[in-house]
Amino acid sequence: MYYGLTWAKIRETMCLAIPVKIVSIDGDEAETEIAGVRRRVSIALTPEAKLGDYVLLHTGYAIGVIDEAEAEETLKLLEELASLSEVH
């Protein structure tokens, strides 16, 4: 699990938000999955969330949809910065 945490521990860590994948949607609720663990969450705060999206899950609510293009960009930037430090 994330940070080696169990759901019990995640329960105690309120400011934590973890990326989970939406596997089905039913009104303002969605079934989500992370590392084989499924959980029903509210998507009332992210009405734009679609099937297959990753959302940031915080205390039972999706609080934001992960921007996959930006995630890719950040990884590219990280690789660039890390390799620059080797060349120069």
Place this chain on the structure above:
Amino acid sequence: MKFIDEYQDNKLAQGLARKIAKRSTKTIRLMEFCGGHTHAILRYGIRQLVPKTIELRSGPGCPVCVTATADLDKAIALAKLPGVAITTFGDMIRVPGSYSSLQKAKAEGADVRIVYSTIDAVEIAKANPGKSVIFIGIGFETTAPTIAASILKAQQEKIENFYVLSLNKLTPPVMKALLDSGEIKLDGIIGPGHVSVIIGSHPYEFIPRDYGVACVISGFEPLDILLCIDKLVEQIEKGEPKVEIAYPRGVKPEGNRKAWQLMEDVFEIDEANWRGIGIVPQSGLKIRRKYERFDADKAFSVSLKPPREPKGCRCGDVIRGAATPLECKLFRKVCTPERPVGPCMVSSEGACAAYYQYGTTENLQDF
């Protein structure tokens, strides 16, 4: 796990750390606002990765920690009222109040239940119509919309025995209070990632503009934090402080409008009482009049004795970033996670808990 594992790559982290070391010439102090960041920084050894000239200081971003003793006393007094069930996030129950704790009240027969979500609190109210179910509403902007959503749900479903004690707090006003006090000099702020998912980056604009302090919003994986530190160092070296987002997969400049909307519908901005800081104007959320039947402050009255702070505990100083846990005489000696004296040792986001959990006799001197 996607969006987690790839931001933990050790080789990239080493490369990024070298980049930071090359860029950095000045001795600087950065504050990580969020307790989640403090834990990640210590867990992943980020202090050991970056040059010693970059000091990382923990800030007030731990919702349990900043809850004032007087407010905690109120929650405990509410728990003792007949017919009341308290629902709360887990950490809260172990925090010592002036005279008791929610855990002690529970042991003495009060109905205190730990919930993971406000959704659970509403369900408990539904299942127990004979009880008044009060949710202890702590948290920053990350959590406040979920509390607003619970009040709207209770309204929609006509659940009349659900109440919220709103102790929610706002991030930018307390940053302003810390910067205004001038107690500790900061060069940059590691901005809270999940608060910013909700509020976006605009509310921080005053930090570089009015105080000349750099502000970069960060995610919570080690590479996210290193990228944030790199951007902060770059800004500080150039003498061009500004607000940047180093966590763009989660944070948009405009934030989450829907969450904002819910928050604004349910809450109005009011002053709030912060442990270690005191009353900060416009830094809290009060339930609006139109939803006042859900407001535990209006529905119940309790009489409270004057609050007493735990003797010798420096949680307040740690919250302001004025002291590190190591400067507290009680740390690791009297105050431990098993027998915490103050909330910074109780909360999974508290600085003292992080230092305790990840610090060893050898590495504590580097902290």
